[in-house]
Amino acid sequence: MIKSRIRRTLTSFLVVCLVAAAGITWFVTRTPSSPFDGRVGxxxxxxxxxxxxxxxxxxxxxxxxxxxxxxxxxxxxxxxxxxxxxxxxxxxxxxxxxxxxxxxxxxxxxxxxxxxxxxxxxxxxxxxxxxxxxxxxxxxxxxxxxxxxxxxxxxxxxxxxxxxxxxxxxxxxxxxxxxxTESGTYQTKASADSRASADTGALWNRGAYLVQGPGHCGSCHTPRGWAMNEQALDEISPIYLSGALLDGWYAPSLRGDRNTGLGRWNEADLYQFLKTGRNQHAVVFGSMADAFNNSTQFMTDNDLKAIAHYLKSLPGDPARDGTPWNHDATSSDPLTIQERRTTAGAQTFMAKCSYCHGQNGRGQGQWIPPLAGSASSLAKESASSINVTLNGSARVVANGVPDAYRMPPFRLQLSDQEIADVLTFVRTSWGNTGGAVNPAEVKELRERTSPTSSNIVILQMR
CATH class of the missing domain: 1.10.760 (Cytochrome Bc1 Complex; Chain D, domain 2)
Structure with missing residues (x-):
């Protein structure tokens, strides 16, 4: 009787296992439905x-x-x-x-x-x-x-x-x-601004659709979880587009964070950045250079304005972002010869960086970006600072014309220690609060990256 009961128990267990296995097999192999099923087209x-x-x-x-x-x-x-x-x-x-x-x-x-x-x-x-x-x-x-x-x-x-x-x-x-993941196409929502007019609400929704859907901005700019999942897919979450480290680059916040995001940008700044690849605050580099070269510059003015309008509706997080940056005028003064010798990275900055970015870190208008107050100089993540210094930046190709002010690679000119020192100098000068860079971080990125060759595959518009 005991053996019979054991056999019945084992048989039941095996049946349950087979049913579960069949259910899992069906689930993972089933074909998702499509509204286009059955259409020959x-x-x-x-x-x-x-x-x-x-x-x-x-x-x-x-x-x-x-x-x-x-x-x-x-x-x-x-x-x-x-x-x-x-x-x-x-x-x-x-x-x-x-x-x-x-x-x-x-x-x-x-x-x-x-x-x-x-x-x-x-x-x-x-x-x-x-x-x-x-x-x-x-x-x-x-x-x-x-x-x-x-x-x-x-x-x-x-x-x-x-x-x-x-x-x-x-x-x-x-x-x-x-x-x-979430299923279903984008559904129109009430604008984040309750005072918005119908026209402004339509602009907000168009921007939300472009950013969340085809633009897939969250793929780079939203933090990922333990399973490499985007931790948020729309503005309902305060961490959506709040910045993320991905594949050797730190994609900054696209929210209203004054230090690491768009808090100091207005909608016109955003439009100009997406349309021309540059503005008074920044120039596209890293993965964003490819996005500009092949995507955003070809968008209509209305779509670019919609994206800018939507992004500027996303509030920042002062607790995460820290005290708003202010330029430290005392570090704007030219360094003396003695200060260059005694301040790690200062001499390298003066020799390699100051001609373009200025001794005060302010850059050269919209052509060469500032290092003072830049998101990459204020973010705790130093990957973008290291990567662009090691490998340079891709050509910005606007209207089919490559620019003439490309950031050059310094991997063959500077050691890990020299790059760490000069970036530490940049990230702690002019009021910047990004902090020090360790030579080991430079070494790690040096080993798994290579000099940037712009993925310029510009399709001809008809």
């Missing part, structure tokens, strides 16, 4: 739809990740580092064998807004589908028309993922998506 799209799709591709900055300087646009191959290993952007040209040429509109929707490829495998969230989930049906349809009917197909095999087994298994991403 074989008719040729209009020229207007294709043109709109090209604009959505600009808004979404598809070319920045899916292109490299050595290849045609959208062929893939760009390496993206993750804590688990490297992954490579894929071929998204309409080649039927190595690209997305065999994708239906519904397949395309599932990949863009749900992170599921045509063959059913889950995409890594380096593809910003948590943001693209908010794309409207009209924008998604236009984007599909552009890729299928305007982009030139290129037969180019994708590079294998550099993540070792078992970390490269993709089925857990189904569970990740359930916990860390």
């Amino acid at each position: 074989t008719e040729a799209p209009s020229a207007e739809l294709i043109q709109h799709g090209e604009y959505v591709a600009r808004l979404s900055d598809c070319v920045a990740c899916h292109s490299t300087p050595e290849r045609a646009p959208f062929v893939g191959g760009l390496e993206m580092a993750t804590p688990m290993g490297s992954i490579f952007a894929t071929n998204i040209t309409p080649d039927p064998g190595t690209g997305i040429g065999a994708y239906s509109l519904a397949d395309f929707d599932r990949a863009i807004r749900h992170g599921v490829a045509k063959n059913g495998h889950r995409l890594y969230p380096a593809m910003p589908y948590p943001s693209y989930a908010k794309l409207s049906d009209d924008d998604l349809r236009a984007l599909y028309a552009y890729f299928m009917h305007e982009v030139r197909p290129v037969h180019q095999e994708n590079k294998p993922v550099g993540i070792p087994w078992p970390l490269n298994m993709r089925w857990p991403l189904a569970l990740w998506n359930t916990v860390f």
Whole structure:
């Protein structure tokens, strides 16, 4: 009787396990539904739809990740580092064998807004589908028309993922998506300003849609959790767009933080930065240079103003940001020869940096950015300061013309200690409160980065 009871118990346990396994298997392999399921869509799209799709591709900055300087646009191959290993952007040209040429509109929707490829495998969230989930049906349809009917197909095999087994298994991403993403397109909200007019409310919502959806600004500027998830996806959370460290760069706050964010910028400053790549406060560098070169400069004036309006509605956090920066006039005075010899990093700054950035750290108008009061000089994270000093910055290409004031790389000219010293000098002068830089931090970034070569793949607008 005891043996029989044990057998019944084991049998019940096995049945439960099999049912659970079947349920999990169904859950992780099920195909997300699409509003485009069942639509053949074989008719040729209009020229207007294709043109709109090209604009959505600009808004979404598809070319920045899916292109490299050595290849045609959208062929893939760009390496993206993750804590688990490297992954490579894929071929998204309409080649039927190595690209997305065999994708239906519904397949395309599932990949863009749900992170599921045509063959059913889950995409890594380096593809910003948590943001693209908010794309409207009209924008998604236009984007599909552009890729299928305007982009030139290129037969180019994708590079294998550099993540070792078992970390490269993709089925857990189904569970990740359930916990860390939100489904559904962007829904119009009440403006953050209760006094806003209907026109201003529409401007705010357009900006919110662009920032949260196609612009996927949170992918870089929102802190990530233990599972590499964005900790917030919209302005409901005070940490949304509050700044984040990602792949060797610190993306600053896009909120109203006066030190590390946009607190000292007005909407006109933001518009100018996104339209021209520079303003009195900063010049694009790092990943933002690629975003400007391939995306924001091509946006309409109304869309840029909408983004600026939305971002300026996001309050800062004084507790996180600290005491507002004020320029320390006492450190504006030219250093004496003796002070240069006795202050670590001062002589290097005077020799290598002051000609462009000024002895007072104020920069040269909109052409060369200030170091005094800059977000990278006030943030506790020093990654951007180190990275741009080691590797320089990409060319800013406005209206097809590269600028002439590129930050040069100093990795071959300065040692880890010299870079640490000069950055410590910068981050503790003129009222800056970023703090000291350790040579070990410089060494670590030196070993895993290389001099910047701008990913300039400027698509020609028709």
